[in-house]
Amino acid sequence: MKTSISMIFLVLLLGGCSKQSAAEREALDKAKPGYQVARNFCSQCHTLPFADQHPPAAWPYVVSRMESYMEAAHRRMPNSSEREAIIGYFQSK
Numbered sequence: 001m002k003t004s005i006s007m008i009f010l011v012l013l014l015g016g017c018s019k020q021s022a023a024e025r026e027a028l029d030k031a032k033p034g035y036q037v038a039r040n041f042c043s044q045c046h047t048l049p050f051a052d053q054h055p056p057a058a059w060p061y062v063v064s065r066m067e068s069y070m071e072a073a074h075r076r077m078p079n080s081s082e083r084e085a086i087i088g089y090f091q092s093k
């Protein structure tokens with residue numbers, strides 16, 4: 001009996017953790033430094049990607065590839081400090 005009650009709690013607990021709503025996730029992302037800069041530049045062509053789409057080490061390459069698209073499309077390009085802020089935003093959890 002005791003075991004089944006703890007199992008129920010465990011299931012509720014795990015279920016609760018994975019059910020982070022889109023709104024909660026957005027609020028957390030907005031609180032991270034660099035959000036505004038990343039949003040300004042990265043949503044010129046598509047929605048702002050989620051940071052967990054790539055491992056931290058991959059983001060500088062993704063951003064470089066995107067910069068070549070920005071250049072080709074004559075979009076606004078980040079300067080070096082903006083670029084750092086963008087990469088920092090995607091690399092932070």
Ligand code: HEC
Pocket residue numbers: 038041042043044045046049053062063065066067069070071073075086
């Ligand atoms: C000039 C338009 C443009 C801008 C601005 C832009 N992107 Fe993209 N992005 C694209 C295109 C086109 C694709 C699809 C082709 C591809 O994946 O190379 C894409 C796809 C992506 C993908 C999905 C593919 C993958 O590698 O995971 C990610 C993530 C991404 N962009 C991140 C970013 C980030 C971060 C920024 C801001 C620094 C950004 N993009 C700004 C054009 C843009």
